[in-house]
Amino acid sequence: MTDTLQEEPLLIAEGLSKSYGRQLGCRDVSFELYEGEVMAVVGESGSGKTTLLNLLSTQIAPTAGRVLYRMRDGVTRDLAALGEAERRLLARTDWGFVHQDPAMGLRMGVSAGANVGERLMAVGWRHYGRIRGSATNWLHRVEIDPARIDDMPVTYSGGMRQRLQVARNLVTQPRLILMDEPTGGLDVSVQARLLDLLRGLTADLKLSVVLVTHDLAVARLLSHRITVMRQGEVIEAGLTDRVLDDPQEPYTQLLVASILPP
Amino acid sequence: MNAPVYNFAYLDEQTKRMIRRAILKAVAIPGYQVPFASREMPMPYGWGTGGVQVTASILGPDDVLKVIDQGSDDTTNAVSIRNFFIKTAGVRTTTSTGEATVIQTRHRIPEAALGEHQILVFQVPIPEPLRFLEPRETETRRMHALADYGLMHVKLYEDIARHGHIATTYAYPVKVDSRYVMDPSPTPKFDNPKMSNCAALQLFGAGREKRVYAIPPHTGVESLDFEDHPFERYRLDGTCAFCGANDSFLDEVITDDRGGRMFVCSDTDYCETRRSQSGAAETMAEASVPR
Amino acid sequence: MPVVLELIAVSKSFTMHLQGGLRLPVVAGITFSVRSGECVVLAGRSGIGKSSVLKMIFGSYRCDAGQILIGDCTPRTDVARASPRRMLALRKTTIGYVSQFLRAVPRVPAIDVVAEPLLGSGCSREDSRARAADLLHTLNIPESLRSLPPATFSGGEQQRVNIARGFLPDLPVLLLDEPTASLDAESCAVVTGLIAEKKKRGTAIVAVVHDETIRGRIADSVVDLAQFATAA
Numbered sequence: 120m121t122d123t124l125q126e127e128p129l130l131i132a133e134g135l136s137k138s139y140g141r142q143l144g145c146r147d148v149s150f151e152l153y154e155g156e157v158m159a160v161v162g163e164s165g166s167g168k169t170t171l172l173n174l175l176s177t178q179i180a181p182t183a184g185r186v187l188y189r190m191r192d193g194v195t196r197d198l199a200a201l202g203e204a205e206r207r208l209l210a211r212t213d214w215g216f217v218h219q220d221p222a223m224g225l226r227m228g229v230s231a232g233a234n235v236g237e238r239l240m241a242v243g244w245r246h247y248g249r250i251r252g253s254a255t256n257w258l259h260r261v262e263i264d265p266a267r268i269d270d271m272p273v274t275y276s277g278g279m280r281q282r283l284q285v286a287r288n289l290v291t292q293p294r295l296i297l298m299d300e301p302t303g304g305l306d307v308s309v310q311a312r313l314l315d316l317l318r319g320l321t322a323d324l325k326l327s328v329v330l331v332t333h334d335l336a337v338a339r340l341l342s343h344r345i346t347v348m349r350q351g352e353v354i355e356a357g358l359t360d361r362v363l364d365d366p367q368e369p370y371t372q373l374l375v376a377s378i379l380p381p
Numbered sequence: 382m383n384a385p386v387y388n389f390a391y392l393d394e395q396t397k398r399m400i401r402r403a404i405l406k407a408v409a410i411p412g413y414q415v416p417f418a419s420r421e422m423p424m425p426y427g428w429g430t431g432g433v434q435v436t437a438s439i440l441g442p443d444d445v446l447k448v449i450d451q452g453s454d455d456t457t458n459a460v461s462i463r464n465f466f467i468k469t470a471g472v473r474t475t476t477s478t479g480e481a482t483v484i485q486t487r488h489r490i491p492e493a494a495l496g497e498h499q500i501l502v503f504q505v506p507i508p509e510p511l512r513f514l515e516p517r518e519t520e521t522r523r524m525h526a527l528a529d530y531g532l533m534h535v536k537l538y539e540d541i542a543r544h545g546h547i548a549t550t551y552a553y554p555v556k557v558d559s560r561y562v563m564d565p566s567p568t569p570k571f572d573n574p575k576m577s578n579c580a581a582l583q584l585f586g587a588g589r590e591k592r593v594y595a596i597p598p599h600t601g602v603e604s605l606d607f608e609d610h611p612f613e614r615y616r617l618d619g620t621c622a623f624c625g626a627n628d629s630f631l632d633e634v635i636t637d638d639r640g641g642r643m644f645v646c647s648d649t650d651y652c653e654t655r656r657s658q659s660g661a662a663e664t665m666a667e668a669s670v671p672r
Numbered sequence: 673m674p675v676v677l678e679l680i681a682v683s684k685s686f687t688m689h690l691q692g693g694l695r696l697p698v699v700a701g702i703t704f705s706v707r708s709g710e711c712v713v714l715a716g717r718s719g720i721g722k723s724s725v726l727k728m729i730f731g732s733y734r735c736d737a738g739q740i741l742i743g744d745c746t747p748r749t750d751v752a753r754a755s756p757r758r759m760l761a762l763r764k765t766t767i768g769y770v771s772q773f774l775r776a777v778p779r780v781p782a783i784d785v786v787a788e789p790l791l792g793s794g795c796s797r798e799d800s801r802a803r804a805a806d807l808l809h810t811l812n813i814p815e816s817l818r819s820l821p822p823a824t825f826s827g828g829e830q831q832r833v834n835i836a837r838g839f840l841p842d843l844p845v846l847l848l849d850e851p852t853a854s855l856d857a858e859s860c861a862v863v864t865g866l867i868a869e870k871k872k873r874g875t876a877i878v879a880v881v882h883d884e885t886i887r888g889r890i891a892d893s894v895v896d897l898a899q900f901a902t903a904a
Contacts, residue, residue, distance in 0.1 A: 153757055204527045211531075226535075228514070230542055233535045240538065241531025247541055247607040269542050315779055322792070340777065344756045358731055358756045365733040369689035376690060 127189055129154050129327050130295055134184035137170050143351040144170035157321055157328040159338035162348035168331045169299060175329060176216055176297050177206055211241050215288030219300040221280035225272050231283055232268040238291045257286040261316060278309035298330045302337060314340055335378050339363055347371050390437040390470040396420055400438035404584060407595035412557030414508050419591040429462060429487060430588030432504035436485045439500060445473045447481035452489040452647035478650050490572040492629045492651040495581035497598060503566045505587040510554045510564040530562050533605060541610055550615055556603050557596055571614050571630045577602035619644040624655035674744040676876045677845055678705040682738035684724060698724050704895045711877040711890050716897035722880040726847045730769045731759040742766060764793055770838030772849040774830040776822045783818040786836040807836045811862055827854040839866055846870060848879040852886050864889045
């Protein structure tokens, strides 16, 4: 039983804060995320969880604090110090972002195959046959009938669009996925299917995930760790089952008590 | 009655200076779209105002100007623009590609190879090759700045998925000097290879969109494609009914209402030159359709 | 045999903030150790905190004070102070847990529920499924049920799936919470057999078993939590 935990964290948030004038987005959020860990960020509206996600993906800049990321070459860099070209390249290869509304994460005007293949083409794939082959493979993995590869996403149902968005993100084998309420707005049975898929894929591909959700059941199903936020502050954090089974803070206890029993 | 007096080539000198500066910048960054303060011209947008402004800025009294539209010297637009410059600049004009020092063209590149002493000015409607896939100017500018061109291949991918081959036949996107992706204006893709390593300077003007771009002489220009769907030059299968050429870009001319048709060279000067060279005057006499 | 698990003065209470901060003491001063190949059974009346102790060892409950030391060589890991990352690694490599009730992910077939922990530690899908099938067979779960999600199974069937899931990986420490509570005599015998096998292979086991007979068959020592009981 020797200690083999030598790896460096993949993503580090250090004292992340964001305020919009006097309006607080989030304050002093810190955590370390390792490869293969799924961390849920839960909270009600106004908790700052979406702000946190946008800070992590560098869509907005922090008022204080840093986001550090371990690149594929093993060097940990401050994302704010990266040039825009580097950041865009990371966003296209090493990271994924699954939006709540799939239309925001897809190109609705091009076929499903083109949507999945775009990232490959962006990193220099130039063989049509191989691009299409990879797209077909990924459609299959997210349980979309590959015969629909040439259909436009407008012809897809909500659940299918969301799965297409997942495929589009995973095609370059990213190491970190950020998800913003991926099951929001979907019918319950459709949600269930998507959750199963996400659960399987994150385990198979050893993805690190930061998953923003207001649904504690989704957090329990998908995540290893959980961070509870309220009005911009981190209230409690730790192992998902520990926080949900033995909540320490009053707010966490309130949240857990509010879950409707099945 | 006093006729209006124009400055040489219509534009005032300060405007010409401004456009020349934009042209210099464009030449220094091959394929990059340089914004310029496009002026109101005495022809509406969509009629070649960009090309006319570029020509006006570079024309000197000793220049010999040729103007073509779809390869022909005597279509309405070519004639109008040529007359415009005769009136405002008084320069010598010609229909001969070899004799011209400045050639303004709409939608074709002449068949004859161009020389180092010549400048080819293209009329461009929409300069941004990514526009149809990405409507935001802010985003396309960033894509060019970061050489983020995956989207361009998405368009070609869609073509192949939909039609089995790259269906773009004109305005076929190219990469200039291995850096910027450019729209060569609506010239047929047949003409794309002529842009690469051309001895002449090629200038592109878009009046409505207010952009100028350039390919300096002897610059590499590659048409975008896929490894397993390489770029193909497309040409109608036929020979010119007048001069017998089987290597020039052909126009299809309908001759009657019973499906009769013939193919003729789109580049009228090329066709005429070939005919006069081979002394095929009898062919011309026999042609029933006037040019 | 070396001590692989040691609890020293472990204490816990619940503070119910929603009930005005009411404090419910659970356990205090728990101290015992377990060796490789040994089975320690926790005893005491219902509600005394036996399951809570198991959950603290597994990291599902927070330990307020004291130490829970895992390992047979220094430095030993203190679960009470372990980071989430360390805890996740421990659960993969060192500590297994069979809860009292199966908390199955809906829609996942029984065989995959059982195979999942093996998959997580790098075993191939075919291999883990094959071994899962074997163990389910030993526990008398018929093949027809293996491809069905356990949600519709009977209590006893669910518990046997739960046991299979906990027993399949080969972990040095195994925590069992009433493993035979909903089982008939035949299944009980199978389970006690499995426990004996684990002990022979050197697994250290901490179990909560209230049935005296079963306790007699598996326990090497009994820790009565009443000796640590806090004042009500």
